[in-house]
Amino acid sequence: MRLTYPTSFRIVRVPCSGTVDVKHILRALEKGADGVCVIGCMEGECQYKTGNLRARKRVEQVQRLLNAIGVDGERAQMYNLSSSDGPLFAKYAEDMDERIRKLGPNPMKHKTKPAA
Amino acid sequence: MIVADKKPVEEIIGYVRDCKKVLVLSCNECVTVCEAGGKKEAGMLASALRMYFANQGIADAQVDERTLERQCDQEYLEEIRDIADQYDAIVSVACGVGVQFTAEKYHSIPVFPGVNTCFMGVTEHRGLWTERCQGCGQCILAYTGGICPVARCAKRLFNGPCGGSSNGKCEINKDLDCAWQLIIDRLIAIDRLDLYEKLFDIKDWSTDRAGGPRKVEREDVQI
Numbered sequence A: 001m002r003l004t005y006p007t008s009f010r011i012v013r014v015p016c017s018g019t020v021d022v023k024h025i026l027r028a029l030e031k032g033a034d035g036v037c038v039i040g041c042m043e044g045e046c047q048y049k050t051g052n053l054r055a056r057k058r059v060e061q062v063q064r065l066l067n068a069i070g071v072d073g074e075r076a077q078m079y080n081l082s083s084s085d086g087p088l089f090a091k092y093a094e095d096m097d098e099r100i101r102k103l104g105p106n107p108m109k110h111k112t113k114p115a116a
Numbered sequence B: 001m002i003v004a005d006k007k008p009v010e011e012i013i014g015y016v017r018d019c020k021k022v023l024v025l026s027c028n029e030c031v032t033v034c035e036a037g038g039k040k041e042a043g044m045l046a047s048a049l050r051m052y053f054a055n056q057g058i059a060d061a062q063v064d065e066r067t068l069e070r071q072c073d074q075e076y077l078e079e080i081r082d083i084a085d086q087y088d089a090i091v092s093v094a095c096g097v098g099v100q101f102t103a104e105k106y107h108s109i110p111v112f113p114g115v116n117t118c119f120m121g122v123t124e125h126r127g128l129w130t131e132r133c134q135g136c137g138q139c140i141l142a143y144t145g146g147i148c149p150v151a152r153c154a155k156r157l158f159n160g161p162c163g164g165s166s167n168g169k170c171e172i173n174k175d176l177d178c179a180w181q182l183i184i185d186r187l188i189a190i191d192r193l194d195l196y197e198k199l200f201d202i203k204d205w206s207t208d209r210a211g212g213p214r215k216v217e218r219e220d221v222q223i
Helices: A022-030 A051-068 A086-103 B009-016 B039-055 B074-084 B096-105 B179-189 B193-197
Strands: A036-040 A076-080 B002-006 B021-027 B062-068 B089-092 B111-113 B115-125 B128-133 B173-177
Touching (some): A022 A036, A022 A051, A022 B039, A036 A051, A036 A086, A051 B009, A051 B039, B009 B039, B009 B089, B062 B074, B089 B096, B111 B115, B173 B179
Parallel strands (some): A036 A076, B021 B062, B089 B111
Antiparallel strands (some): B002 B115, B115 B128
16 A cells, blocks of 8 residues: 655654643644644544543644634644554545645744754 | 632733743642643643744744742742843742742742632542632531531531522532532431531631631741
């Protein structure tokens, strides 16, 4: 299955989407990432029961926070995916890429200190 | 513990929008446990403020974060003595006590609250905190089965329940337990229903807020 997905994507592997905290997403955006999408397992299929549900709530919290400070909340997104569903991953990646391209570059880019 | 809730970030931005250097000061005690003003929440707020300033084109704005063990004790507040002067404002995400004590100790620096301080309460489960004590200064829990009618009865009744108690719930909210129903249930459980027969005298509210700001002074522990 040689699928292609946008080269703009950088993957950070985590043991469970529930480990991704609001602070991690904010830091990525603060340091210049144009968008952050958290991809968790399908709802109801979390090995840790509620990790993906908590991830969604955190992403929603980031969206509210971003909107409050005048940055488009759409830059943070949550997707659910089965780990064996490569084509859907590629589709989500394209979807995210398209969504962010419509929004344009992160206004924080080059204005805050880059990540160490 | 003292329970606080987060303030909307828009409100905090309103306080500091004209400042160039801001210190977000968190507290490692109660507000950390109720996830409103600990190190993590301070990090989130500082990150949001940095992004706000960057987005507004204020490139030279600086937002730092620092966590103190407590903000209600002098020795911990002294830890920022060397650096406090360089900031235009401090946003304290501690409870109202911490905000006030910080303001008191750093007289010439504006100190803004980063949380709304709510009450003294417990963690029922993660994400749900409920009130247990109003600090009335004259504890009667020995006679009420360990359940406080001051903090938990909407009317602060001392000889309850009132007629608004229905199926163990309070008339002001069907999800709210009737404190006096809880008291009676508990007295039955500990086989001390005889205490329910005791009529309380009129409470001396001078130890509550009615007597103005309060203090506890103990010569035996003073140095």
